[in-house]
Amino acid sequence: xxxxxxxxxxxxxxxxxxxxxxxxxxxxxxxxxxxxxxxxxxxxxxxxxxxxxxxxxxxxxxxxxxxxxxxxxxxxxxxxxxxxxxxxxxxxxxxxxxxxxxxxxxxxxxxxxxxxxxxxxxxxxxxxxxxxxxxxxxxxxxxxxxxxxxxxxxxxxxxxxxxxxxxxxxxxxxxxxxxxxxxxxxxxxxxxxxxxxxxxxxxxxxxxxxxxxxxxxxxxxxxxxxxxxxxxxxxxxxxxxxxxxxxxxxxxxxxxxxxxxxxxxxxxxxxxxxxxxxxxxxxxxxxxxxxxxxxxxxxxxxxxxxxxxxxxxxxxxxxxxxxxxxxxxxxxxxxxxxxxxxxxxxxxxxxxxxxxxxxxxxxxxxxxxxxxxxxxxxxxxxxxxxxxxxxxxxxxxxxxxxxxxxxxxxxxxxxxxxxxxxxxxxxxxxxxxxxxxxxxxxxxxxxxxxxxxxxxxxxxxxxxxxxxxxxxxxxxxxxxxxxxxxxxxxxxxxxxxxxxxxxxxxxxxxxxxxxxxxxxxxxxxxxxxxxxxxxxxxxxxxxxxxxxxxxxxxxxxxxxxxxxxxxxxxxxxxxxxxxxxxxxxxxxxx
Numbered sequence: 001x002x003x004x005x006x007x008x009x010x011x012x013x014x015x016x017x018x019x020x021x022x023x024x025x026x027x028x029x030x031x032x033x034x035x036x037x038x039x040x041x042x043x044x045x046x047x048x049x050x051x052x053x054x055x056x057x058x059x060x061x062x063x064x065x066x067x068x069x070x071x072x073x074x075x076x077x078x079x080x081x082x083x084x085x086x087x088x089x090x091x092x093x094x095x096x097x098x099x100x101x102x103x104x105x106x107x108x109x110x111x112x113x114x115x116x117x118x119x120x121x122x123x124x125x126x127x128x129x130x131x132x133x134x135x136x137x138x139x140x141x142x143x144x145x146x147x148x149x150x151x152x153x154x155x156x157x158x159x160x161x162x163x164x165x166x167x168x169x170x171x172x173x174x175x176x177x178x179x180x181x182x183x184x185x186x187x188x189x190x191x192x193x194x195x196x197x198x199x200x201x202x203x204x205x206x207x208x209x210x211x212x213x214x215x216x217x218x219x220x221x222x223x224x225x226x227x228x229x230x231x232x233x234x235x236x237x238x239x240x241x242x243x244x245x246x247x248x249x250x251x252x253x254x255x256x257x258x259x260x261x262x263x264x265x266x267x268x269x270x271x272x273x274x275x276x277x278x279x280x281x282x283x284x285x286x287x288x289x290x291x292x293x294x295x296x297x298x299x300x301x302x303x304x305x306x307x308x309x310x311x312x313x314x315x316x317x318x319x320x321x322x323x324x325x326x327x328x329x330x331x332x333x334x335x336x337x338x339x340x341x342x343x344x345x346x347x348x349x350x351x352x353x354x355x356x357x358x359x360x361x362x363x364x365x366x367x368x369x370x371x372x373x374x375x376x377x378x379x380x381x382x383x384x385x386x387x388x389x390x391x392x393x394x395x396x397x398x399x400x401x402x403x404x405x406x407x408x409x410x411x412x413x414x415x416x417x418x419x420x421x422x423x424x425x426x427x428x429x430x431x432x433x434x435x436x437x438x439x440x441x442x443x444x445x446x447x448x449x450x451x452x453x454x455x456x457x458x459x460x461x462x463x464x465x466x467x468x469x470x471x472x473x474x475x476x477x478x479x480x481x482x483x484x485x486x487x488x489x490x491x492x493x494x495x496x497x498x499x500x501x502x503x504x505x506x507x508x509x510x511x512x513x514x515x516x517x518x519x520x521x522x523x524x525x526x527x528x529x530x531x532x533x534x535x536x537x538x539x540x541x542x543x544x545x546x547x548x549x550x551x552x553x554x555x556x557x558x559x560x561x562x563x564x565x566x567x568x569x570x571x572x573x574x575x576x577x578x579x580x581x582x583x584x585x586x587x588x589x590x
Contacts, residue, residue, distance in 0.1 A: 106203025
């Protein structure tokens with residue numbers, strides 16, 4: 001077991017299993033690091049009940065009684081959306097006044113724990129799972145994992161960002177109108193939404209009980225399906241549970257694409273449009289017949305969810321609480337819920353909508369038999385400030401290509417596509433009929449790996465990435481950040497060096513800083529730690545001009561990682577700026 005084994009941000013169950021088996025790391029070491037990451041990211045509003053060792057220790061202790069070879073998720077940390085019950089921990093649904101403490105786990109949580117998984121805590125969400133933006137919470141707006149000024153997507157905001165920021169291997173969300181897919185797309189994850197009833201919703205705060213699904217966010221399809229195998233299955237005490245067999249990957253007979261131009265929105269609309277065109281061209285290269293269809297059917301079905309009587313189902317679940325606690329709900333959430341109150345929708349209205357929807361379902365079954373529908377997961381995104389200015393309109397746009405799914409009894413998987421721009425993910429969603437989940441799994445594998453059943457990668461003993469400490473123009477918001485992104489590097493955290501460095505301003509154009517380690521004295525300097533693929537590291541290092549270079553930088557906890565250093569002779573002709581403590585501080589003063 002190594003105390004210095006690097007735990008990647010792109011953490012997967014496969015990586016953990018390999019290193020657990022080799023004795024290189026323990027679940028407690030992993031959990032301790034993930035708790036540290038969650039604490040560093042506290043300002044991103046990811047968690048409602050954040051991970052603590054006190055909360056997690058009982059689940060670590062029980063691992064000793066489990067055989068890792070018999071429990072497929074042994075030692076795998078996961079996050080739980082805070083409308084799903086974890087025994088002994090408050091369920092808030094992002095409304096403190098609504099909170100209760102369950103005595104039992106939700107069925108899906110209990111099955112994951114039985115499989116050896118470790119619950120880390122409860123994540124932030126759009127209140128009462130009503131929203132697709134991740135900003136409708138009294139616990140704060142959840143920041144996007146890649147660009148903090150953008151929305152994270154909702155309602156399963158914290159669950160997606162926890163995985164994207166390396167604070168969990170996978171996470172549970174819920175999905176009524178897209179909440180398990182939109183955050184996946186905006187944070188470059190896979191979001192798997194099984195068929196209605198395939199995963200039990202017992203122990204989940206209902207939004208629309210007849211449409212609600214529990215979902216999973218993961219790094220890839222294979223890991224999402226590992227979770228699926230642990231939780232799928234009939235639950236006899238759950239009236240919404242139904243038997244839907246576990247998917248096995250198969251190719252669809254055809255891909256169904258939208259006819260004509262799609263609508264894109266937000267400040268990156270044209271970038272999203274270009275990424276969608278790339279996805280369409282990729283579809284054409286897969287040697288599967290393509291059929292083009294009018295999306296009007298799906299738009300009509302989606303309209304029933306928020307513009308028809310189904311909104312009354314939300315009021316049926318939560319109306320008594322709202323009436324008894326006036327003013328405690330998030331204002332935009334209460335306004336949406338109250339749309340289902342009163343006598344606007346009568347019994348006859350509901351039955352007319354049911355009959356209308358049944359006709360749409362029949363047409364959908366004809367259209368998608370043995371087929372996979374491909375759509376953008378989102379047609380754009382928004383800044384959090386733009387959502388504050390127009391909370392209803394921006395949220396409505398985010399559901400344009402998602403809202404139809406559960407009403408039409410479809411399964412879906414959101415997968416990453418080509419990025420629209422650095423730090424701006426784009427994703428597509430694959431839809432199929434509820435009894436044909438095999439097809440979305442096969443198609444997702446084909447998109448990602450070029451084959452229906454992906455080849456298992458050879459187990460590598462060497463890491464595929466390295467940490468790198470940067471102290472100047474390569475930090476976030478500075479001109480050379482783009483070099484880091486172009487190399488595939490991802491920001492990990494802010495930290496400080498050990499108090500052993502002289503910090504100088506080199507007389508270059510543009511000016512650059514240099515860190516020179518001292519044999520005695522020196523100060524702590526602000527750093528950013530990034531994670532870079534090894535395949536990019538060599539060319540990146542080779543391009544650094546003297547007197548700068550890459551050496552070992554000692555950080556405040558005493559460990560050493562690769563990072564920018566400066567040759568000592570540069571101090572003779574450079575300005576000593578050690579007293580400012582960091583390049584960002586200097587720039588803020590000038």
